[in-house]
Amino acid sequence: MLKLPIYLDHNATTPCDPRVMEVMLPFFTEQFGNAASRSHSFGWQAEEAVDYAREQVARLIGAEPKEIIFTSGATEGDNLAIKGVFEMYAGKGNHIITCVTEHKAVLDTCKHIEKLGGEVTYLPVNKEGLIDVQQLEAAITPRTILIAIMYANNETGTIQPVKAIGALAKKHNVLFFTDATQAVGKIPVDVIKDDIDLLTCSAHKMYGPKGVGALYVRRKNPRVRLTAQLDGGGHERGMRSGTLNVPGIAGFGKAADICRQDLQADTERMSRLRDKLENALLQLDATFVNGSRTSRLPHVANISFNFVNGDGLMMGLNKEVALSSGAACTSASMEPSYVLKALGVEDDLAHSSLRFSIGRYTTSEEIDFVIEKVTNTVNELRAMKTI
Amino acid sequence: MSNRIYFDNAATTPLDPAVLEAMMPYFTDKFGNPSAIYSYGRESRLAIENARKIVAKILNAHPAEIFFTSGGTESSNTAINAAIHDLGCRHIITSPIEHHATSHTVEHLYRHSEATLSFVKLLPNGHVDMEDLERLLAGSTEKCLVTLMHANNEIGNMLDLHAVGNLCKMYGAIFHSDTVQTVGHFPFDLRNTPVHFITGAGHKFHGPKGVGLLYINENVKIKPYIHGGAQERNMRAGTENLYGIVGFAKALELATERYEADSRYIQELKVYMMEQVKKAVRGVSFNGDPLGRSLYTVLSVSFPKTEKSEMILFNLDMNNICASGGSACTSGADQGSHVIRAINNNPNQVTVRFSFSKHNTKEEIDFVVEKLKDMI
Numbered sequence: 001m002l003k004l005p006i007y008l009d010h011n012a013t014t015p016c017d018p019r020v021m022e023v024m025l026p027f028f029t030e031q032f033g034n035a036a037s038r039s040h041s042f043g044w045q046a047e048e049a050v051d052y053a054r055e056q057v058a059r060l061i062g063a064e065p066k067e068i069i070f071t072s073g074a075t076e077g078d079n080l081a082i083k084g085v086f087e088m089y090a091g092k093g094n095h096i097i098t099c100v101t102e103h104k105a106v107l108d109t110c111k112h113i114e115k116l117g118g119e120v121t122y123l124p125v126n127k128e129g130l131i132d133v134q135q136l137e138a139a140i141t142p143r144t145i146l147i148a149i150m151y152a153n154n155e156t157g158t159i160q161p162v163k164a165i166g167a168l169a170k171k172h173n174v175l176f177f178t179d180a181t182q183a184v185g186k187i188p189v190d191v192i193k194d195d196i197d198l199l200t201c202s203a204h205k206m207y208g209p210k211g212v213g214a215l216y217v218r219r220k221n222p223r224v225r226l227t228a229q230l231d232g233g234g235h236e237r238g239m240r241s242g243t244l245n246v247p248g249i250a251g252f253g254k255a256a257d258i259c260r261q262d263l264q265a266d267t268e269r270m271s272r273l274r275d276k277l278e279n280a281l282l283q284l285d286a287t288f289v290n291g292s293r294t295s296r297l298p299h300v301a302n303i304s305f306n307f308v309n310g311d312g313l314m315m316g317l318n319k320e321v322a323l324s325s326g327a328a329c330t331s332a333s334m335e336p337s338y339v340l341k342a343l344g345v346e347d348d349l350a351h352s353s354l355r356f357s358i359g360r361y362t363t364s365e366e367i368d369f370v371i372e373k374v375t376n377t378v379n380e381l382r383a384m385k386t387i
Numbered sequence: 388m389s390n391r392i393y394f395d396n397a398a399t400t401p402l403d404p405a406v407l408e409a410m411m412p413y414f415t416d417k418f419g420n421p422s423a424i425y426s427y428g429r430e431s432r433l434a435i436e437n438a439r440k441i442v443a444k445i446l447n448a449h450p451a452e453i454f455f456t457s458g459g460t461e462s463s464n465t466a467i468n469a470a471i472h473d474l475g476c477r478h479i480i481t482s483p484i485e486h487h488a489t490s491h492t493v494e495h496l497y498r499h500s501e502a503t504l505s506f507v508k509l510l511p512n513g514h515v516d517m518e519d520l521e522r523l524l525a526g527s528t529e530k531c532l533v534t535l536m537h538a539n540n541e542i543g544n545m546l547d548l549h550a551v552g553n554l555c556k557m558y559g560a561i562f563h564s565d566t567v568q569t570v571g572h573f574p575f576d577l578r579n580t581p582v583h584f585i586t587g588a589g590h591k592f593h594g595p596k597g598v599g600l601l602y603i604n605e606n607v608k609i610k611p612y613i614h615g616g617a618q619e620r621n622m623r624a625g626t627e628n629l630y631g632i633v634g635f636a637k638a639l640e641l642a643t644e645r646y647e648a649d650s651r652y653i654q655e656l657k658v659y660m661m662e663q664v665k666k667a668v669r670g671v672s673f674n675g676d677p678l679g680r681s682l683y684t685v686l687s688v689s690f691p692k693t694e695k696s697e698m699i700l701f702n703l704d705m706n707n708i709c710a711s712g713g714s715a716c717t718s719g720a721d722q723g724s725h726v727i728r729a730i731n732n733n734p735n736q737v738t739v740r741f742s743f744s745k746h747n748t749k750e751e752i753d754f755v756v757e758k759l760k761d762m763i
Contacts, residue, residue, distance in 0.1 A: 005426060012420035012428075013626060021414055028407050028595070034399035039700040040709035042393060072457030072597065075615045075625030105615025105624060112614050204626060209414065211457065211597045211628025229612075231495050232460040232488035241488060242460035243399065243590060245597025245631075314424075322425040 005322045006366045010205075010359035011154050011182055011300060012324060016251070017207040017360070023254040024209065027247035035244040036235060046246045053253025057214050060256040061180075061199060062190035069215045069236045070249050074181040076229075077200030077215040078105035080240065081177045084226030085146045085198070086113050089175075093143030099123040099131050099160075100342045102150050106179055110148070119143070128292035129158035129343050133168060140172045151180035151189065151199075155339040155355055156291025157300025159183065166195030175224060181205055181213075185259035186297055187267065191216055197224050203248065207360060208255030212248035215240075262360075270358045271298035273367050277356060278303065280371040284378055290340055290353060299358040302340075308381045310351030316377035317354075321370050324355055391707045392751045397540050397568060397685050397742035398711060402634070403593040409637040410595065410630040421627050422618065431629050438636035445643050446570075448577040448602055454619050455632050458599035459567035460488040461612075462586035465601055465623075466563045467492045467534060469609035470584075471501050474561050476532035478503045480523050482515060483729040484541070489534050489565050490725075502532070513544045513675040513730040520551065524558040531560035537585070538568040541726040541740055542675030543685030545569070552581030561607070567591055568682055570600060571642040572650070583607050587639075589631065593744075594638030598631030649745045654683035656743050656752060663756040664688060668763050674731055674738065684743050687727075689736040690763055696737045702762045703739070708755050710741050 007015075016024075027049060035050045037043025054065040071077045082096065098110055100122045110120045121139045123131045131149060140147075147169050152159045162178060169176035177198035183189055184199075185206030191199055199216040203209050217239065218224045232241030259266075278301045281287060286306035305313065314325060325337065336350035345353070354374070358367075393401075413434065419427025421435055435455070443450040456462045467489065470476045479493050479502045497504040505527075508519040515535060524531060533555050538545045548564060555562040563584040566575075570585070571592025577585070584607075587600035603609060603622075616624035642649070657677070664671055674687035690696045703710050712724065727738045741755075 007427065009420070009423060009425070009427075012423050013418060015416075015418040016414040018415065025407075028402040029404055030401070032399060032401040034395075034590075037395060037398045037709075037711060039711050040395065040704050041391065041707075042395070042709055043398070072461070072628070073625045076457065076613055078615060079613050079624075103615065108614035108616075108624065202626070209630070210626055211631045230460050230464045230488075231491035232464070232486070234487070234491075241491070242458045243588065243596055245457075245595075247595070248597050248628075248631075318425050322419070322423070322427050324423055324425075 002365060002369055004320050006320065006370055008321060008323045008356050008358060008362065008370060011355065011357035013204050013210065014207045014359055016209055017255060017258060019258060020208055020251045020254045024247040024251040027250050033246070035246055036233060046244070049246055049250045050244055053249045056253035057256045060189070060260045061184060061201070061216060062192050063216050064219060067216050067219050069217055069239050070244060071213045071215055071240055072211055072245070073213040074179065074200045074202035075105040077213050078103070078179055079109050080215055080226065080229050081198045081200060082106065082109045082113065082146065082148060083229055084239070085175060085177070086116070086118055087227035088225050089145040093145045095119045095121070095141055095143040096146045096148060097121045097123065097136065097139050097144060098148040099125060101125050101129060101153055101339045102148065103154055103179055103181070106148055106150065125342050127344055128295070129153055129156050129339070130292060130295065131160060133161055133164045136165065137168055140174060144172070144174050146175050146177055148177045148179070151178045151183035152187070152297050153291065153339060154182050155337055156302045156343070157182070157297035158291040159187070159295045159297065162194045162196070169197070170195045182297060185256065185263070186299060188263065191218070197222070203252035203255055206255050206259050209248045209251045212245050212252045214252070266360060267298045270362070273358050273362055273364065274299055274301050274356070277301060277367050277371060281374060284375060290343055290345060301356045302353060303356070304345060304349045304353040305378050306349055306352065307385060308352040308378055309385070310353070312381050313352055313354065313377060316381065317373060320373055325351070325353055391709060392755060394708065394710045394741040394743060394747065394755065396744040397591070397740065399590045399596065400593045400744055401746070402595060403638060403641055405641060406594055406634045406637045410634040413630040413633055418629070421629060422616070434629065435627055435632050438632045441636040442600065442639055445639055446575040446577045446602065447579070449605055451620070452577070452602055452605050454601045454603060454622050455627065455635070456599040456601050456623055457597055457628070459565065459586045459588035462599045462601035463488040463563070463565050464492050465612040466584035466586065467496070467532065468612055470532040470561045470563060471496055473609040474607060475530050476502065476561050477529035478505065478527045478531045480505045480507055480520065480531055480533045482507050482509060482535055484509065484513065484539055484726040485534065485536055486540055486565055486567070489536065493534065503529070507535070509730060512679070513539070513542055514680065515546060515551070517550060517554070521554055524554060524560060527558070531558065532563060533560050534563040534565070536565040538682040539675065539726060540568050540685070541724055542687040542730065543677065543682035544675045545680040545682060547680070548580055548582055556581050568685070571639055572682070572684060574643070574646065577602060589635040589638055592638055592642045595631045595634040598628050598635045600635065645745070650683055652745060653743050656747055656749065657683055657686050659749055660686055660741060660752045660756070663752060664759065667756045667760050672736070674727065686741045687738060688741065689731065689733070689738045692735045692737050693763060696763045699737055699739060699762050703758070706758045708758065710739050712739065
């Protein structure tokens with residue numbers, strides 16, 4: 001028996017893995033200490049748990065534990081990275097390069113930077129959702145302090161040429177920040193190989209808890225400095241004050257560990273399911289994949305169904321399949337996805353697009369059901385339209 | 388380790404099992420992103436809005452005035468920065484005994500020439516000198532932000548929110564109060580309290596870590612501090628800490644239900660400890676106004692400095708007694724407590740903060756006092 005609705009919106013959030021829960025539980029009621037309490041064992045236990053999690057998260061992205069700053073989530077991390085660099089490197093310049101398909105956490109922060117007198121270049125993307133590295137290089141000026149390009153897009157799964165961007169940033173002595181919220185835990189990410197200076201990720205996108213994330217801040221070649229955005233007790237090496245969410249952080253560590261160990265197997269399994277779903281749905285007429293199909297996260301498919309009313313499509317599926325037409329953060333708005341628009345998708349078609357994101361617990365039976373359900377719904381809607 | 392005595396409840400408190408129970412379904416089962424429009428998302432949205440209503444009702448505020456954050460530090464940073472950037476305040480009036488979430492934020496703004504800074508005088512018992520506060524407000528040529536904490540985390544002194552709020556009103560100042568030590572420990576009636584911003588942290592009253600409260604009075608309009616999503620009615624971007632928020636409301640609900648009994652019980656513990664310590668240790672003194680306007684959870688004790696008593700925190704720990712030298716947030720720093728320095732600059736004393744919860748007992752106090760005798 002299938003349990004409905006089938007959840008295919010893992011880019012929005014994921015359920016907590018039971019193994020993660022198990023690790024978190026003792027830190028709520030028993031080992032509940034404040035990690036900053038230095039005078040007793042409750043505090044030390046909490047600090048030890050945080051340090052262990054720091055190692056686990058660092059290992060997942062090839063960083064040193066000291067380079068991991070825990071935050072309340074990727075949005076806070078994005079804010080801290082961009083505003084922190086903007087304030088700290090004001091002496092060097094005020095120019096930031098980003099791209100039009102970034103998450104709102106980056107785009108809105110950049111808009112705020114502009115209000116503060118910063119200059120921001122928003123690079124376009126091609127039909128596949130990729131930026132042009134040469135165009136990026138051409139945009140770099142002596143005043144450029146930061147390149148902020150996401151690792152993989154949340155709506156299309158398109159993976160940017162991160163390695164090339166990192167190399168370019170290094171060559172021009174500009175910092176490279178990547179919002180890797182959707183990539184970390186899903187594909188191999190290595191901050192050293194990719195020359196990444198700053199990176200954000202979030203626990204709840206990788207079967208960990210909500211309310212906790214991490215910002216990687218490189219400490220060598222170059223040593224990156226940030227102006228803190230939350231002042232206070234000087235936690236997290238002074239870069240992020242506030243009592244640490246110990247259970248959440250412990251859970252994040254475990255989630256990172258599981259992802260690292262199961263990455264290859266999970267990737268293979270999920271991409272098989274994704275391909276099965278995608279190939280089946282492409283059998284329908286006038287159906288297109290949005291974004292790159294070669295440089296893409298293994299569990300994501302963004303598909304447009306032409307000649308279908310978008311609201312009807314959502315309403316037809318909604319009860320039985322939980323998915324979204326774009327980012328969760330903007331799914332309440334009626335605007336067509338700005339990401340798809342940037343790829344050159346027409347408004348109508350953007351409206352009738354669905355983002356499928358497969359997860360750790362998705363089964364082949366569920367995919368079969370979804371294929372049938374989507375196929376029938378699309379056919380019905382098209383039939384209605386022709387009457 | 389089960390015999391540990393935990394007298395550091397101002398640093399953090401254990402989560403109430405009933406709170407954990409309320410949170411549990413949202414980890415694995417009802418886990419949807421609250422911004423999503425399908426059933427998983429709607430379920431989460433409902434849980435968050437329900438939590439907001441509960442919190443608003445308890446604090447007698449409007450749900451639209453309640454915002455959830457990652458904790459007290461973020462709440463204070465948001466409020467203080469907003470007062471300067473969005474509400475036109477150019478002069479900050481604060482005290483030398485604020486939590487670092489306030490003092491460092493204020494100093495940052497001052498260093499960047501975004502505001503001038505004045506420190507209100509304190510009376511010998513650590514209370515704010517209200518006459519001096521009025522002098523500062525009256526003498527200010529620019530719009531003021533007054534940021535004064537409701538209860539001090541190290542010595543327990545409590546501010547008269549109404550008196551300060553009314554002064555602020557009279558002089559057109561914005562009033563932010565760090566209420567992290569009092570939300571969940573005292574009743575609030577925000578509709579009838581002249582304050583613009585207050586803050587809270589779940590983990591201070593047997594709720595979860597990583598979730599906080601920012602109350603923004605409906606009469607002030609500010610811009611978000613963390614950008615990038617429409618969450619919290621465009622005020623605080625970022626996927627909501629769903630279980631944290633659910634837990635925050637549940638913990639506040641439980642604390643409110645048990646307020647009468649718990650506060651009386653804990654106050655008795657505090658008074659009992661004062662009496663017993665006084666009897667047991669010669670030359671001991673108490674910081675602040677412990678029997679007056681004071682937090683019933685906190686007792687700050689100064690012991691005469693001896694070779695032995697300098698090791699007191701170490702020795703307490705050796706006896707499985709958990710207390711702290713100051714606030715947890717600064718206990719790593721060796722500079723000592725800025726709060727104690729501000730009110731009691733006696734170099735011949737060693738200060739320990741004992742802070743209690745409903746889980747503590749008189750027997751524990753007896754044990755601790757007995758041990759203290761040998762540590763001085």
